[in-house]
Amino acid sequence: MIRRPGQTLVEVLLSLAIILIGLLSLTSALINTQLTASTAVEESVAIQLGREGVEAARFIRDRNWLEREDGSGTAFNVGLESDGTIEADDYTAIYTWNPPQSNPTSAISFSFLPDTSDTSAIVYQSPIGLYRQTSSTIIPGGWTATIYSRFITLYPICSNDAGLTETVITSDAQDCVKTHSSLEIGVQVEVTVTWSSRGTSHTRVITERLYDWRYAQS
Numbered sequence: 162m163i164r165r166p167g168q169t170l171v172e173v174l175l176s177l178a179i180i181l182i183g184l185l186s187l188t189s190a191l192i193n194t195q196l197t198a199s200t201a202v203e204e205s206v207a208i209q210l211g212r213e214g215v216e217a218a219r220f221i222r223d224r225n226w227l228e229r230e231d232g233s234g235t236a237f238n239v240g241l242e243s244d245g246t247i248e249a250d251d252y253t254a255i256y257t258w259n260p261p262q263s264n265p266t267s268a269i270s271f272s273f274l275p276d277t278s279d280t281s282a283i284v285y286q287s288p289i290g291l292y293r294q295t296s297s298t299i300i301p302g303g304w305t306a307t308i309y310s311r312f313i314t315l316y317p318i319c320s321n322d323a324g325l326t327e328t329v330i331t332s333d334a335q336d337c338v339k340t341h342s343s344l345e346i347g348v349q350v351e352v353t354v355t356w357s358s359r360g361t362s363h364t365r366v367i368t369e370r371l372y373d374w375r376y377a378q379s
Contacts, residue, residue: 203363207309207354210284210292211367214313214352217256217269222348222371229376237373241315241348242336243273251333253314255281255296271313272296282310308356318347318370347372 221240228235243251254271272281284292288303294311295301319328319337321344328341329349337345352367 200358203308203356203358204365206292207356207363207365208367210309210311210354211352211365213292214256214311215350215367215369217258217271218313218315218348218350219371220269221271222373226375237376238317238345238348240270242317252316252330253312255294256311256313257296258293271315282312283307284309284311308358310355312353314351314353316349316351317345318349318372319343320346345373346377 218241222237225235225237225239229237243254251273254273257270257272259268259270281296282294284294284307285300285304286307287293287301292307292309293304317330317337319330319341320326321342327346328337328343330336330341335341337343347370349368349370353364354366355362355364357363
C-alpha cells in the first residue's frame with residue numbers, strides 16, 4: 162500500500178478530535194453530576210427546615226397540653242398566635258430557639274413579626290453547623306447567613322359544628338371567636354422556605370394541620 166504524505170497528520174488530528182470530544186463529554190457529565198448533587202443537598206436542607214417549623218409548632222401545642230394537665234388551664238394555641246399587642250392578629254412568625262434556658266420548655270418560641278420583615282426570616286448557621294433563626298437585629302457571634310429564608314404562618318382552624326366543617330382563616334386581624342363566631346379547633350401550619358442558587362430562586366412550602374384533639378369539644 163502506498164502511503165500519501167499527510168495521511169499521518171490527518172489521522173493524528175482525527176484522534177485528537179475524538180479525545181477532545183470524549184474529555185468534553187466527561188467534563189460535562191461531571192459538572193452535571195456535581196450540580197445535581199448540590200441541588201439535592203439544597204432541597205434536602207430546605208425540606209428539613211420546613212419540617213423543623215412544623216415540629217416546633219407541634220412541640221408548643223403539646224407543651225400547652227402538659228401545662229393544662231397540671232391544672233394551669235392553658236389553651237392549646239398559646240404561643241401559636243400573636244397576642245395582639247405588637248402585630249394585631251398577625252399569623253406570620255419567625256421560629257426562634259434560644260437555649261440554654263432555666264426552663265427548657267421555653268427555649269422554643271415563635272416571634273410574630275410584620276410579613277414584610279424579610280431580613281428577619283434569614284436562616285443562619287451556628288459555629289457548630291446548626292441552622293437557626295433569630296428575631297433580634299443583633300446576630301450572635303460566629304453565626305453566618307445562609308442562602309435560606311423561612312417564614313412560618315399559623316392560620317387558625319375554626320368550626321361551629323363540632324368539627325364537621327372547617328374554616329381556615331388566612332387574613333390577618335381576624336380570629337375564630339370574634340370575627341367568625343366559632344370555635345378554634347386547630348392551627349394550619351404553613352412553612353415557606355426560599356433560597357436563591359446559581360441565579361435561580363426556589364421555594365418550598367410544607368403545610369400540616371395540628372388539632373386540639375385531646376380537648377375536643379362537642
